[in-house]
Amino acid sequence: MKKAHVDGQLCIGPTFTKAEFSLIKKNLSDQKGLDSLADLLAVSGNRQRLKIIYLLHAHKEMCVCDLAECLEMKTSAVSQHLRKLKDKNIVRSRREKQTIYYSLVPNVFTSNLRDILTAEETKEPHSFMYKEITQ
């Protein structure tokens, strides 16, 4: 089984053949959802935005200035975070008079997030995340 030289760099370790690399690369580029998933994770993976997600998870819906008060942030900053969450279909909004209420969109991604948040609640810090599965 002949090993493939990596393009610019030298690397002839105990790896894959050129044909195998081609297959792996093809399969990788076929996973069209990966980039979208990365974007969803990135938008959720901000401390303030995850707190927003948590608050909406815990309170069903909240307006911008409620969130600003809870997070001790300017409404302007909260609004910018909410726009990013809305762009990724993580939250939605409804208007009632001047007030705009935000809530989590019930989709597969937020449902996974809710599961993680529920499991995390009332637990020791980090216990959920870092506990290794030994099987």
Next chain:
Amino acid sequence: MKKAHVDGQLCIGPTFTKAEFSLIKKNLSDQKGLDSLADLLAVSGNRQRLKIIYLLHAHKEMCVCDLAECLEMKTSAVSQHLRKLKDKNIVRSRREKQTIYYSLVPNVFTSNLRDILTAEETKEPHSFMYKEITQ
């Protein structure tokens, strides 16, 4: 039910009382795992790093230059991504001669990621992420 003025800003919409805000803020700061979870999501929420996670999910273990070849990146860049993933206990490494093999750490977080990646595989792009749950 008297409404609370939000600190610097004016906001007396149909929101919570000061006492309720206190409780919500206290509960929020009690959720010690939120920041760690945000950090995990942020590290996973990078397109190249998620591809690394996907490749390790699909191939059990790979060395740095295998990953570099598949991702068409410099080994240096891959190595920097791997360090971030290792810092968050998402991947681990083992040495065999000069070669260092990386694999996913089997913990609750990576197990959730694997579930999402498995569900995403063989599906239409975006179908998994954006399909709304109507119940």
Next chain:
DNA sequence: TATATATTTTAGAATGTGCTAATATAAGGA
């Protein structure tokens, strides 16, 4: 209409991230 409340948008500054190129470290083999 004028004024107040609620939210959004924008510009700009500070900070963070991800890459390249160069260098360093580590292990194997001549």
Next chain:
DNA sequence: TCCTTATATTAGCACATTCTAAAATATATA
């Protein structure tokens, strides 16, 4: 030992992100 391979580290640049402050927009009410 010297040279090659494999990986890691560092500095520095380009670009992205997040905040503040100010202005804009939208709605409600006197």
